[in-house]
Amino acid sequence: xxxxxxxxxxxxxxxxxxxxxxxxxxxxxxxxxxxxxxxxxxxxxxxxxxxxxxxxxxxxxxxxxxxxxxxxxxxxxxxxxxxxxxxxxxxxxxxxxxxxxxxxxxxxxxxxxxxxxxxxxxxxxxxxxxxxxxxxxxxxxxxxxxxxxxxxxxxxxxxxxxxxxxxxxxxxxxxxxxxxxxxxxxxxxxxxxxxxxxxxxxxxxxxxxxxxxxxxxxxxxxxxxxxxxxxxxxxxxxxxxxxxxxxxxxxxxxxxxxxxxxxxxxxxxxxxxxxxxxxxxxxxxxxxxxxxxxxxxxxxxxxxxxxxxxxxxxxxxxxxxxxxxxxxxxxxxxxxxxxxxxxxxxxxxxxxxxxxxxxxxxxxxxxxxxxxxxxxxxxxxxxxxxxxxxxxxxxxxxxxxxxxxxxxxxxxxxxxxxxxxxxxxxxxxxxxxxxxxxxxxxxxxxxxxxxxxxxxxxxxxxxxxxxxxxx
Numbered sequence: 001x002x003x004x005x006x007x008x009x010x011x012x013x014x015x016x017x018x019x020x021x022x023x024x025x026x027x028x029x030x031x032x033x034x035x036x037x038x039x040x041x042x043x044x045x046x047x048x049x050x051x052x053x054x055x056x057x058x059x060x061x062x063x064x065x066x067x068x069x070x071x072x073x074x075x076x077x078x079x080x081x082x083x084x085x086x087x088x089x090x091x092x093x094x095x096x097x098x099x100x101x102x103x104x105x106x107x108x109x110x111x112x113x114x115x116x117x118x119x120x121x122x123x124x125x126x127x128x129x130x131x132x133x134x135x136x137x138x139x140x141x142x143x144x145x146x147x148x149x150x151x152x153x154x155x156x157x158x159x160x161x162x163x164x165x166x167x168x169x170x171x172x173x174x175x176x177x178x179x180x181x182x183x184x185x186x187x188x189x190x191x192x193x194x195x196x197x198x199x200x201x202x203x204x205x206x207x208x209x210x211x212x213x214x215x216x217x218x219x220x221x222x223x224x225x226x227x228x229x230x231x232x233x234x235x236x237x238x239x240x241x242x243x244x245x246x247x248x249x250x251x252x253x254x255x256x257x258x259x260x261x262x263x264x265x266x267x268x269x270x271x272x273x274x275x276x277x278x279x280x281x282x283x284x285x286x287x288x289x290x291x292x293x294x295x296x297x298x299x300x301x302x303x304x305x306x307x308x309x310x311x312x313x314x315x316x317x318x319x320x321x322x323x324x325x326x327x328x329x330x331x332x333x334x335x336x337x338x339x340x341x342x343x344x345x346x347x348x349x350x351x352x353x354x355x356x357x358x359x360x361x362x363x364x365x366x367x368x369x370x371x372x373x374x375x376x377x378x379x380x381x382x383x384x385x386x387x388x389x390x391x392x393x394x395x396x397x398x399x400x401x402x403x404x405x406x407x408x409x410x411x412x413x414x415x416x417x418x419x420x421x422x423x424x425x426x427x428x429x430x431x432x433x434x435x436x437x438x439x440x441x442x443x444x445x446x447x448x449x450x451x452x453x454x455x456x457x458x459x460x461x462x463x464x465x466x467x468x469x470x471x
Contacts, residue, residue, distance in 0.1 A: 008026055014046065186224070
């Protein structure tokens with residue numbers, strides 16, 4: 001690629017990490033901001049946001065020569081708004097005779113100096129980056145945390161081949177598949193997944209049982225359509241329109257109904273169609289769904305995800321896949337868009353088993369943390385001090401800190417529904433019974449969650465299990 005010679009004020013397309021090129025302008029950095037060492041780069045202000053970043057010269061392209069190319073490959077409301085902002089900028093500049101005016105740091109009409117806003121500086125390797133955010137949007141931003149790297153590890157465990165693959169493409173970029181993607185279920189997890197699929201340029205058709213069922217703080221079908229998604233009238237229609245259809249619903253019954261019910265998935269399956277079940281269900285349900293999909297010539301993959309609403313919005317889920325390996329490979333760009341890591345666990349049922357074990361551990365741990373907080377209070381100890389001590393020890397984690405802080409603030413807004421973690425505990429205990437393996441800790445935790453559900457905490461976050469101890 002030829003070297004691009006740029007000057008302050010030039011309009012460019014800047015690419016940061018794994019995210020699509022975004023329109024911006026080369027600007028002067030603040031005097032106290034040092035240029036990164038060993039990098040030939042320019043300081044860029046992105047249109048449509050309040051963000052700035054150092055961008056390597058090889059990741060910059062002049063705006064006008066590449067405008068049509070970029071508009072063709074990038075879709076979405078926020079991207080179009082950014083392009084519109086560039087056009088508005090050009091019109092204003094033309095009216096001003098080609099001169100650019102800036103109010104930053106200038107005096108006002110009375111001669112007083114107007115303070116400048118602190119710049120939000122994005123860094124490609126920042127682990128906590130929440131990048132290129134539309135200030136009018138809540139958690140789902142145009143571009144999400146950039147902290148992913150490629151690694152492929154293969155391990156043989158008995159007869160099962162296990163592959164762990166980081167969900168970032170080489171050089172941090174994602175080339176969306178040309179296959180048509182369907183997505184069924186726009187709950188806490190599904191909404192974030194679809195948002196990230198669209199951001200990364202996938203062609204997505206969505207369906208949800210009822211738009212009204214989705215909480216107000218989750219993007220509805222209409223908002224996804226504004227972002228470029230298509231709307232299917234039934235699960236069968238979505239499957240018939242798409243090459244790969246994902247499903248993410250609440251429990252085994254919902255998963256079965258979606259496939260076997262009226263106008264369900266099975267009616268749209270034809271030879272070669274791919275169906276990916278992302279719901280957390282039991283191995284028996286997964287095996288049944290795999291068999292019925294395969295009986296129609298369909299290709300099946302299970303791919304439940306570990307994470308929460310926040311993690312889903314950030315595109316940092318952990319994906320556990322099993323079943324048809326070729327479907328797993330066909331889903332590569334989708335998994336890169338929605339998650340930080342994916343594992344291929346072999347035959348159908350293995351991902352369901354692993355996910356239930358993980359959620360059993362998480363649910364039991366959450367109940368234990370709630371028990372510790374309430375015991376601290378009952379024995380006259382400070383709950384805040386208990387949390388401070390935890391955060392300095394070996395159990396320190398973002399999970400512990402966030403859940404405990406929310407408990408102490410009385411904030412139980414769902415990030416992972418309490419009713420769903422209780423369902424996972426129940427299924428894990430049943431799986432233990434089938435394997436003749438004791439699960440007494442999970443059984444005890446399950447009883448506490450059942451009490452919390454009886455206290456009307458089902459639709460709150462799993463951390464609301466705390467309330468089972470104080471009532």
